[in-house]
Amino acid sequence: MPVKVNAQRVENDFTALSQIGITPEGGLNRLALSPAHLEARNWLRERILQAGLEFRVDGAGNHSAYLQCGSPGAPTLLLGSHLDSVPNGGKYDGALGVVAALEALRRVKEEALQLPFNLEAIDFTDEEGSLVGLLGSFAVAGLLTEEKLDNSRIGLEAMSATLQRAGLSRASVLSARRNPSELAGYLELHIEQGVRLEQTGAQIGIVTHIPGICSYRLIFLGRADHAGTVPMVDRLDAAMGASAFILAVREVLSSEFPDCFANVGQANFEPGAFNIVPERVTLGLEFRSTEPKQFSQLEARLLASAQYEAGQYGLGFESHFQGRIAPASMDTQIQSAFSAASDQLGIPWISLASRAGHDAQALAMVCPAGMIFVPSVGGSSHSPIEYTRWEDCLNGTNVLLNAVIQLAQKRQKGKPYHE
Ligand SMILES: [Zn+2]
Structure with missing residues (x-):
């Protein structure tokens, strides 16, 4: 009993x-x-x-x-x-x-x-x-x-x-x-x-x-330019790489990590003017997984994806680790x-x-x-x-x-x- x-x-x-x-x-x-x-x-x-x-x-x-x-x-x-x-x-x-x-x-x-x-x-x-x-x-x-x-x-x-x-x-x-x-x-x-x-x-x-919960600041680095005089194809637009990455996150999670969660909850554009091509975009990324191996695979995959998207638009890229709970x-x-x-x-x-x-x-x-x-x-x-x-x-x-x-x-x- x-x-x-x-x-x-x-x-x-x-x-x-x-x-x-x-x-x-x-x-x-x-x-x-x-x-x-x-x-x-x-x-x-x-x-x-x-x-x-x-x-x-x-x-x-x-x-x-x-x-x-x-x-x-x-x-x-x-x-x-x-x-x-x-x-x-x-x-x-x-x-x-x-x-x-x-x-x-x-x-x-x-x-x-x-x-x-x-x-x-x-x-x-x-x-x-x-x-x-x-x-x-x-x-x-x-x-x-x-x-x-x-x-x-x-x-x-x-x-x-x-x-x-x-x-x-x-x-x-x-x-x-x-x-x-x-x-x-x-x-x-x-x-x-x-x-x-x-x-x-x-x-x-x-x-x-x-x-586990892990977070990064990701920086996409381009070149500030006149938004009207520089031809579209000649721009190093940091917003392009950052945006492509945000869309890629959803794709990567749904196709490769369906049990995990990821979120881009912050974005900052610099210099941040209507008429200047963005030189620098900083994103706040957080992701979660319950499996240690999958957690590190997800981390590597998301960072590689960000690097890849930056490269697609001729941009520089930096990742800054913010914190992790296993x-x-x-x-x-x-x-x-x-x-x-x-x-x-x-x-x-x-x-x-x-x-x-x-x-x-x-x-x-x-x-x-x-x-x-x-x-x-x-x-x-x-x-x-x-x-x-x-x-x-x-x-x-x-x-x-x-x-x-x-x-x-x-x-x-x-x-x-x-x-
Ligand atoms: Zn509680």
Whole structure:
């Protein structure tokens, strides 16, 4: 018989948490380390202490409930998500995963289940990126750099002040790295933020991959000329090569990389006058793939295509790398634990790739990681109308708890699940 969560307690927790930072439209303003976010974290701390669990905060401000298993030197299985939101965001994004993680620890404690790992329910700082993006999970994974902190979206000064207000500092944040050998894995429950579950009628989505995201600035270099006196055939028009490339992106993706996504979302023409042939066009390119090999093939293919189109029009070409988050594969043993738990509970599930970034992406770089999604009504998210049926929230919480038990059983049989 599967162990069940305390439905009323989960609902009470979720309802209370949803009031902190609530907006007139019924959404949430809980930007990372804002007063409302810190209030939500205080609320979490109280709930952790009331449950008789150990409370911890690390140098990145990540708040945790901790349950020791009693075996010295045992690794820790992390369960979690985030309590921060985007401006006027939804109640479920992140918060549901934190409430579910806390409930899983409470139920394991109440049932006095003997697990071969410690359990930790963690609320990661700044998943949504009002400061840096995935700050807390990158810090734990040891992937946070000085450079990332320098490039904070709110600027250096405001970043220092914000960290200070929360009792943190650059040095403390950079010291939050955990030794990967102490981590048994990471499990996260999240809302889908899309309509694939709704369309298939499944109630649980087991995530297979999280996409990598890479961006470049591409520069096409021609020659400024009089727009009336220089014959069309004699021009080195940077706009021609840039435009040809934008059209080629769509063609390359649809014919060679149908599972990937690419976007040219910015273009700047210089000198930028009606009567001057463009000398220089800068494009902002971003592309996504869930497969590491395909990700680098796509990168090479798009850069070669840009170079080729520039050459077709006699133009010079430069590419400037802007940033990359690697694609992450979710651990297959954790996926199996989620599917076994769903089957045990009689909840229909499907496998799917995530289309958004999540904390699990950072953790996957250093330990086995897995995620489940529950349906988002109409696919709406990052908005006050974000909604997940309560039955689905509870199903997800029950699957999370029972996946932990599945993993424990596998490990106890002497099979490390991350072989
Ligand atoms: Zn989220």
